[in-house]
Amino acid sequence: MTELSERKRDILRRVVEEYVATHEPVGSKALVERSGLPVSPSTVRNELAELEALGLLTHPHTSAGRIPTEAGYRFYAKEVLERMDVRPAKFPLDLSSMRSEIEDALQSTTEMLSQVTHLLALVSAPGLGTASVRHVELLLLQPTVVMVVTITSSGGVAKKLITFDRPVDSGLAAWGNEYLNERLVGVQLGTHLLRRSIDDQGLSPREQGFLDALRPAFVDLAAPPGRTLFMGGAASLLDGVSTDELEACRRLLSVLEQRAAVLELMNDSFDARRPFVKVGLDHPGLQAVALVGATYGLPTRTLGTVGLLGPVRMDYEKAVRTVRAAAFELSRLVESAYDD
Numbered sequence: 001m002t003e004l005s006e007r008k009r010d011i012l013r014r015v016v017e018e019y020v021a022t023h024e025p026v027g028s029k030a031l032v033e034r035s036g037l038p039v040s041p042s043t044v045r046n047e048l049a050e051l052e053a054l055g056l057l058t059h060p061h062t063s064a065g066r067i068p069t070e071a072g073y074r075f076y077a078k079e080v081l082e083r084m085d086v087r088p089a090k091f092p093l094d095l096s097s098m099r100s101e102i103e104d105a106l107q108s109t110t111e112m113l114s115q116v117t118h119l120l121a122l123v124s125a126p127g128l129g130t131a132s133v134r135h136v137e138l139l140l141l142q143p144t145v146v147m148v149v150t151i152t153s154s155g156g157v158a159k160k161l162i163t164f165d166r167p168v169d170s171g172l173a174a175w176g177n178e179y180l181n182e183r184l185v186g187v188q189l190g191t192h193l194l195r196r197s198i199d200d201q202g203l204s205p206r207e208q209g210f211l212d213a214l215r216p217a218f219v220d221l222a223a224p225p226g227r228t229l230f231m232g233g234a235a236s237l238l239d240g241v242s243t244d245e246l247e248a249c250r251r252l253l254s255v256l257e258q259r260a261a262v263l264e265l266m267n268d269s270f271d272a273r274r275p276f277v278k279v280g281l282d283h284p285g286l287q288a289v290a291l292v293g294a295t296y297g298l299p300t301r302t303l304g305t306v307g308l309l310g311p312v313r314m315d316y317e318k319a320v321r322t323v324r325a326a327a328f329e330l331s332r333l334v335e336s337a338y339d340d
Helices: 006-022 028-035 041-053 070-082 102-117 170-184 192-198 205-214 243-256 259-267 316-339
Strands: 120-124 133-142 145-152 157-163 229-232 276-279 289-298 301-311
Touching: 006 028, 006 041, 006 070, 028 041, 070 276, 070 289, 070 316, 102 120, 102 229, 102 301, 102 316, 120 259, 133 170, 170 192, 170 205, 192 205, 229 259, 243 289, 243 301, 259 301, 276 316, 289 316, 301 316
Parallel strands: none
Antiparallel strands: 120 229, 120 301, 133 145, 145 157, 276 289, 289 301
C-alpha cells in the first residue's frame, strides 16, 4: 500500500476528508466537481475501484459512492503524521502562569482539547515519583500524630499521617522538619538517594528512629507515571455523531468507567517520541474507535500523554495538530516547573 501513486494518494485523501466532513459516500463525479481534480470522473472511478481492491475504500451498496475502511483511515493518518510541520501549532491556552499548579494546567488543557475538537480529551498526569521534593512540613496534630506534608517540584501536594506509640516531643518534630528540608529538597522521589538521605550514622538512635517512622511518607510517593487521568468532553461526545457511530461512542463511554483500562490505553504509547494515531483499538468494545495522542515531558524522560478519543470518522489532521500543540505547551510547562 505504500506503493500508491501520487494520484491515488491524493484521491484517497480527498475521499477521507469529504466523508469526514459530510458523512456521505463519495462518488467520482461529486469528487471531481467539489475538489477540482484535473481528471475525468471515469478516471477517478477507476482509481476508486483500485483503492477499493486494495482494501482502503468500500461502498455501502452497489450504486453508492465510496467510504474509507479502517485501513484507509490508517493510511491517511500515517500520511498526516508524515507531513507534520516542523514546529507545533500554537495551542489556544496560555499555561505559563500555571507552573506551580500542574494539575490545574492539565485539567484546563483537557477542557480546551475537547472544546477545540469536540472529541473526548484525555491527559495522563506525571506520577509523583517523577518529581523531586520542593518542601517538607511536619505538623504535630496530636501528641502521637504527625502529618507529613510533601510539596513536589511538579506542584503536587501529598499528605500522610504517622501515628506513634508515645507522644512526640515538639522539639524533635521541629528538628525533623529542618533536617528533612536540608536533606531532601531537590532529591527525586523514588530514588536510592532519597532513601539514603533519610539514613545518617551520625544521628542518635532517638533521631534515626523518628525519621524511620516518617520514611513511608516519602518512599510510598513513588508511584508509576501517569496514574492520574484527566478527562473532558464526555458529555458532548454523542453530539454530531451519526446513527451508526452511536453504539461505538456508547461503548467508549462505558469503557471510561474502567479507569485502569483507559490508563492502559494511554500508557501503551508512553514511550512514543512522536504523535501517534491508532485506528480500531485492541480493546473490547473499542474496535470502531480511534486514539490520537502525543507524549509530553522533559528532554530526558516522558511524564504523560495527551490523547483524543472518538469515532474512526474524525478529522485526523486537526486532532494530530491539536494534541501536538498541547503536548508541546505541557512540555514547556513541566520543564519550567521541574527546574525550579
